Amino acid sequence: MLKVLMIGTAYEGRGGVAAVIEGLRQAGFFERHQVYFVATHADSTRWTKLRMMLAAVWRVLYICLRHRPGIVHVHTSSRASFARKSLLLAIARACGRKTVLHLHGGGFREYAQIESGPLLRWWIRRTLSRSSAVVTLSDSWSGFVREYAPQARTWVVSNSVPVPPVGAAAAEAPARLLFLGRAERDKGVFDLLEAMAVLVPEFPALQLALGGDGDLAAVERSAARLQIGGHVSLLGWVGPEQRDAELARATVFVLPSYHEGLPMAMLEAMAAGKAVVVTPVGAIPEAVSAGENGLLVQPGDVAALAGALRALLADAALRARLGHAARATVLARYSTEAALARLAALYRELGLREGA
Incomplete structure (x- = not known):
């Protein structure tokens, strides 16, 4: 049977x-x-x-x-x-x-x-x-x-998610944000572009790698309007190997969604020991505690999103502490x-x- x-x-x-x-x-x-x-x-x-x-x-x-x-x-x-x-x-x-x-x-x-x-x-x-x-x-x-x-x-x-071996810190690129998800309003991608426009004058080397399908043309137009086109890389859909490589390079993972269940991309970033900036929607608050293993911002709050990213970009010790705690959370519960x-x-x- x-x-x-x-x-x-x-x-x-x-x-x-x-x-x-x-x-x-x-x-x-x-x-x-x-x-x-x-x-x-x-x-x-x-x-x-x-x-x-x-x-x-x-x-x-x-x-x-x-x-x-x-x-x-x-x-x-x-x-x-x-x-x-x-x-x-x-x-x-x-x-x-x-x-x-x-x-x-x-x-x-x-x-x-x-x-x-x-x-x-x-x-x-x-x-x-x-x-x-x-x-x-x-x-x-x-x-x-x-x-x-x-x-x-x-x-x-x-x-x-599977928990990979601890990656080499040398693989991390300076001031590189990673977004993995569908390029649409509900994932907060346009809020993220607005936050990028706030941060670029403070962090001239800042880069956003955006992995996922969706309305990439709209993302491109929005980045051009905000005059940050040179700071945004549209990766398109990324497979597992490219995803892991992008996670290794990322300074911070960010997913400012309006609606979620329990996003796999966030868990993968936490398993890789990355500091995450996410929103308290769906089951995310049960996985991420603000200031303990990640940072939480309200959906649509561009100023708060920029502030959270600024804090992590400027403080390597904070990134390391949150990333270590995020990985421990995944090991214990996910x-x-x-x-x-x-x-x-x-x-x-x-x-x-x-x-x-």
């Missing part, structure tokens, strides 16, 4: 959900728990995405009826992703399978409370309540889910081993035995 059918975006793709699934695969979780993976989405054309989804519906139905997996584990975020995955969860439930709904992405609260009408809110609550377990990234997200759908059974499994153990415990709670 197949143990686990896992469903989500293609693990070789881009974004935080793909990174989580790829992390599970690389850590051997698929083999230990006999996981069969079905991709419902990939970075491609609209027609290809539609074909993938239709194929996934039939594959999930066939696997649930023919192989009867013990658990159907679905990774989702909001909006179209939730619409796709909630349909597959309904199919799995109709086939009598236990289901795990794994929530990612920082926009789910807004999607569920503000963007959705009465019928969609009913469907979201029904999906949450009828899942055997709802995995959230933090205690605060778990609390929200239980308030929104009181019958939901939540289980907290934080995102995790290592791959800790997350895998927590997820395995959920599977056991649902009656699945490892190696059986």
